[in-house]
Amino acid sequence: MIKVYTEANNIISPLGFNTVENFQNVLKGKSGVQIIKNSGLSSEQISVSYINTNIDNAFSEIGDIEKYTRFEKLAILSINDVLQKTNLNIDKSKTLLILSTTKGNINLLDENLKHSFSKERLKLHTTAKIISDFFDFKDNPIVVSNACISGLAAVVLAQHLIKQGLYDNIIINGTDILSKFVVSGFQSFMSLSDKRCKPFDAERNGLNLGEASASIILTKEKQEIEVSEGSTSNDANHISGPSRTGEGLLLAIKNTIKDKKDIDFISAHGTATPYNDNMEAVAISRAGLANVPTNSLKAYFGHTLGAAGVLEIIISLEALKNNVLINTLTCDNLGVTEEINIIKETKEQKINNVLKLASGFGGGNAAVLFLKNE
């Protein structure tokens, strides 16, 4: 029976260009979310996690800055870093790239953005192929686009493919960038907070959008952390609002943890919208996990959509390796209908597993459980 493990990883966000920088900044309580004015994103002030570092400086060391879009550069930089850091022998003819994204190069639709890229670049599979070809991976990349659960769905998929014996190693990259398209959409839904978002807090009033690229290698070669189980499910309730009963998420959690009782740490989706956080609290409580230390990382990174699952998994795995419970940066007073155990202070504690959750538009839910090998 093949088991699946996680190996090298990378995060590019406002908090750093590699995992160590990002994790250290999280431990220090730094947030990438800032109030900015950027006419390319919105005519109003917005509270977002925006990468304002010049990406081209870093990218020019590995590729032609004119040939790739901002989205592609971020993804390539992130994947490049994991390929540098990995201790695995990555055979490009036997390694698959999975791209997790919601909107890819959607900013190219903006007529105010001057660029010379063709319309083909709007196709997610075209973008993925360009990224994959940069690294000469032989097989066509796979694109998963399942809204906010894409990152976790990609891990579930990769786990299946490795267990089936189809690949020894799979690189998952999750990337989404800020665009007027996405910002205006969430504004129209009235779901953005004008301040730093407050997941699970009584005063939470919406989410912060963010951008990031995050990559992780899944492998069948034994490593410290194992991808134990994972599952996706649907609410069958509403396309843009979460179910009040948390039925779908509960199902994903049950299918993932099965009979396991001793869950040490939950990294929730925790977008800081009133409905999402309450739904999650209900599902966590119904699953019998109300006492498990739980966080949301959204006040650190914003909601990075297709990148969110991969990014938050990586931070959670660092927490697992370092035996530290990471706080929900901005939660002061719990404001959900179920008494769940939201981590308010980052602290050291021996942990052996982490359960990652995600939910999103289209009624999708996902859960993945990671175990630390002793």
Place this chain on the structure above:
Amino acid sequence: MNKLYINRHIKIKNNSVFIDGKKDFFNEEENLLAFLKSTYKNYGIKYAKFFKMDALSKLGFLASELALIDNNKDLLPEQTALIFANSSSSLNTDFKYQKTINDVPSPSVFVYTLPNIVIGEICIRNMFRGETMFFVQDNFDAKFMCNYTKNIFENTDTKQTLLAWIEVSENNEYHVDMYLVSEDKSEIELNEINIKNKFEL
């Protein structure tokens, strides 16, 4: 593992609906949304939410209604999986939404700028809560989709799957091939060749 079979196949393209390979409906209407409405009416479907859906969701919804006719399996909500793919993601609606941005951005259009919304719509209609996945591929990858479907049956409680290629391009070119798959024996086993044969009809 047990063998899987294609119990029903729906194809909608070129102004026609094909059920298990036989043309069942044709309407020469050139406007995509008008054609989809005529299909809805022809089959006497009653579902008010249909009218607020975008083209991709309408197309997928209609195919699922036809795929699931006479389907009386007594299954739990979590035992039906939906595994979909296309080439253009939600680009058809993305272009429509982009046009509203500088005026009044429309939340009811924006929500359809994700390809997996069609899966959500079908789940709501049928109370399906199983595994779901939306892939974006250059062309229909029958081998991969077939393999993944088998994988889902093997590794989860799934007893029935809607497997589909569902495409609406920026230029309103549309094409859905939807396969109802289960262990219930039929003449057509689920394999790459049979999927491809039906796809290329």
